[in-house]
Amino acid sequence: xxxxxxxxxxxxxxxxxxxxxxxxxxxxxxxxxxxxxxxxxxxxxxxxxxxxxxxxxxxxxxxxxxxxxxxxxxxxxxxxxxxxxxxxxxxxxxxxxxxxxxxxxxxxxxxxxxxxxxxxxxxxxxxxxxxxxxxxxxxxxxxxxxxxxxxxxxxxxxxxxxxxxxxxxxxxxxxxxxxxxxxxxxxxxxxxxxxxxxxxxxxxxxxxxxxxxxxxxxxxxxxxxxxxxxxxxxxxxxxxxxxxxxxxxxxxxxxxxxxxxxxxxxxxxxxxxxxxxxxxxxxxxxxxxxxxxxxxxxxxxxxxxxxxxxxxxxxxxxxxxxxxxxxxxxxxxxxxxxxxxxxxxxxxxxxxxxxxxxxxxxxxxxxxxxxxxxxxxxxxxxxxxxxxxxxxxxxxxxxxxxxxxxxxxxxxxxxxxxxxxxxxxxxxxxxxxxxxxxxxxxxxxxxxxxxxxxxxxxxxxxxxxxxxxxxxxxxxxxxxxxxxxxxxxxxxxxxxxxxxxxxxxxxxxxxxxxxxxxxxxxxxxxxxxxxxxxxxxxxxxxxxxxxxxxxxxxx
RNA sequence: GCCCCCAUCGUCUAGAGGCCUAGGACACCGGCUUUUCAUGCCGGCGACCGGGGUUCGAAUCCCCGUGGGGGUGCCA
Numbered sequence: 132x133x134x135x136x137x138x139x140x141x142x143x144x145x146x147x148x149x150x151x152x153x154x155x156x157x158x159x160x161x162x163x164x165x166x167x168x169x170x171x172x173x174x175x176x177x178x179x180x181x182x183x184x185x186x187x188x189x190x191x192x193x194x195x196x197x198x199x200x201x202x203x204x205x206x207x208x209x210x211x212x213x214x215x216x217x218x219x220x221x222x223x224x225x226x227x228x229x230x231x232x233x234x235x236x237x238x239x240x241x242x243x244x245x246x247x248x249x250x251x252x253x254x255x256x257x258x259x260x261x262x263x264x265x266x267x268x269x270x271x272x273x274x275x276x277x278x279x280x281x282x283x284x285x286x287x288x289x290x291x292x293x294x295x296x297x298x299x300x301x302x303x304x305x306x307x308x309x310x311x312x313x314x315x316x317x318x319x320x321x322x323x324x325x326x327x328x329x330x331x332x333x334x335x336x337x338x339x340x341x342x343x344x345x346x347x348x349x350x351x352x353x354x355x356x357x358x359x360x361x362x363x364x365x366x367x368x369x370x371x372x373x374x375x376x377x378x379x380x381x382x383x384x385x386x387x388x389x390x391x392x393x394x395x396x397x398x399x400x401x402x403x404x405x406x407x408x409x410x411x412x413x414x415x416x417x418x419x420x421x422x423x424x425x426x427x428x429x430x431x432x433x434x435x436x437x438x439x440x441x442x443x444x445x446x447x448x449x450x451x452x453x454x455x456x457x458x459x460x461x462x463x464x465x466x467x468x469x470x471x472x473x474x475x476x477x478x479x480x481x482x483x484x485x486x487x488x489x490x491x492x493x494x495x496x497x498x499x500x501x502x503x504x505x506x507x508x509x510x511x512x513x514x515x516x517x518x519x520x521x522x523x524x525x526x527x528x529x530x531x532x533x534x535x536x537x538x539x540x541x542x543x544x545x546x547x548x549x550x551x552x553x554x555x556x557x558x559x560x561x562x563x564x565x566x567x568x569x570x571x572x573x574x575x576x577x578x579x580x581x582x583x584x585x586x587x588x589x590x591x592x593x594x595x596x597x598x599x600x601x602x603x604x605x606x607x608x609x610x611x612x613x614x615x616x617x618x619x620x621x622x623x624x625x626x627x628x629x630x631x632x633x634x635x636x637x638x639x640x641x642x643x644x645x646x647x648x649x650x651x652x653x654x655x656x657x658x659x660x661x662x663x664x665x666x667x668x669x670x671x672x673x674x675x676x677x678x679x680x681x682x683x684x685x686x
Numbered sequence: 687g688c689c690c691c692c693a694u695c696g697u698c699u700a701g702a703g704g705c706c707u708a709g710g711a712c713a714c715c716g717g718c719u720u721u722u723c724a725u726g727c728c729g730g731c732g733a734c735c736g737g738g739g740u741u742c743g744a745a746u747c748c749c750c751g752u753g754g755g756g757g758u759g760c761c762a
Contacts, residue, residue: 322760
């Protein structure tokens with residue numbers, strides 16, 4: 132049977148956490164494909180593994196897709212004619228399909244325990260042969276299954292894979308042939324009664340009339356299994372397109388465990404250099420000592436993210452972004468992330484890189500998708516975000532900034548619109564919103580929070596017999612008289628001072644900068660002082676002056 | 687081990703037998719702009735995995751090798 136009629140594609144994540152960037156790319160390609168060819172894009176939640184489902188994950192997935200602007204036509208929250216869109220709500224469909232296979236002798240009951248299967252696999256491995264589940268000569272009957280159940284044995288259903296070779300056509304990779312007898316009889320219904328992924332996918336894709344399956348290449352080996360099942364069930368076989376994988380820049384798999392890996396390594400380094408003790412680490416993380424020990428020793432364990440975040444901050448390492456939400460918190464623009472991710476494994480040709488959504492849709496095609504796995508180059512993402520931020524309209528930028536500030540809990544979320552716009556404007560050239568915060572955040576915080584950088588104080592203020600301090604002292608009364616308090620006015624004061632004293636701009640601007648920001652980094656000095664306000668500026672200059680002769684700013 | 691996929695600058699890629707002296711972007715290096723940090727602008731470095739074929743001609747087609755990756759679950 133072949134597909135005819137409308138184009139329908141789906142993104143089918145399991146609700147086990149935030150949306151991974153790899154998943155986002157898969158969703159994006161499905162969405163682009165549908166938009167380009169007039170298809171319907173479906174979101175289906177694959178929650179057949181009851182144990183792994185995480186409360187609230189579905190909503191997070193939906194939020195992240197929304198944030199990216201990847202909107203679906205049918206899904207669990209928006210409904211649609213072929214729902215429900217959660218597999219956990221479609222049990223009757225799977226049950227009916229299994230009954231059919233069982234009745235037709237295309238699937239059979241099996242009663243092996245996990246231990247027995249494990250032993251079989253191990254012995255096969257020991258004999259250096261590949262393990263394939265041995266299909267019984269006669270399939271167990273319903274009565275056998277009932278008896279096994281009564282005896283407390285696990286009862287699963289396996290699909291009897293036809294003993295024939297199969298060629299699957301992939302829209303990206305071309306024909307892929309699998310030899311006869313290479314596939315084993317896979318479990319399609321677990322002992323808890325729920326279908327496995329393979330089975331649920333096949334049943335749902337058919338019932339939801341999915342015409343094109345665009346999914347990650349890690350699913351390529353699953354495709355022949357699915358096609359055999361589609362044939363056995365009399366379903367149409369959709370078209371397949373397996374997308375190249377996305378890896379970290381070092382070629383490793385992008386996994387949420389990377390976050391723990393990076394922080395774990397940093398903590399271990401601290402322990403090795405005796406900068407921290409294990410107790411310090413546990414205290415910083417606010418975790419129990421045993422939990423810390425386990426986390427340090429075992430790469431496959433996780434502390435909660437709050438603990439990891441505290442450790443990372445204390446150790447001064449940056450946690451790598453893996454989930455879409457991580458990028459959101461880091462202050463990226465969704466349109467930049469989308470554009471960047473689209474370019475991993477796909478090319479619009481003609482040396483084009485920065486594309487609007489509409490341009491991407493217009494340029495999208497399966498032919499433009501590569502076969503080669505790609506790497507996620509954060510540097511390039513950063514550059515792209517910088518480009519997008521520089522090109523965004525003030526209104527769009529302010530909106531995105533507000534979203535970031537509120538989601539990340541930044542103190543900058545309390546800025547009024549005009550001030551936020553001004554802050555964004557004077558930070559022009561920033562890479563992410565996080566950069567904006569690190570550049571101007573201190574101007575909106577309490578005076579006591581200004582942390583004077585020792586090197587900067589030495590170099591800019593104390594050096595040359597306290598030349599910088601002297602500048603501050605002389606400038607303060609002049610600034611006090613300045614009215615109105617504008618960037619131009621401040622600049623004028625500085626220029627006038629320079630002309631009069633023969634000082635260079637840097638000799639004046641830098642002391643002021645360090646006095647109000649604690650560091651030699653801030654927006655243009657006039658803008659910086661205006662954002663701070665006149666009172667704040669004078670107050671901070673006064674506080675800074677107390678640093679002279681080794682004084683303290685503490686009041 | 688077995689099965690499958692892949693192979694152009696460090697990275698993402700353009701390239702569908704002559705247009706290739708292999709193009710673009712990021713990174714990197716150098717310079718310019720500049721009151722700091724960035725941004726911006728200009729320039730430079732830099733790749734067809736190896737070996738055999740096919741062809742007048744191969745980055746492009748075929749074979750072998752090598753390398754990388756995926757799969758081999760009652761996870762998806």
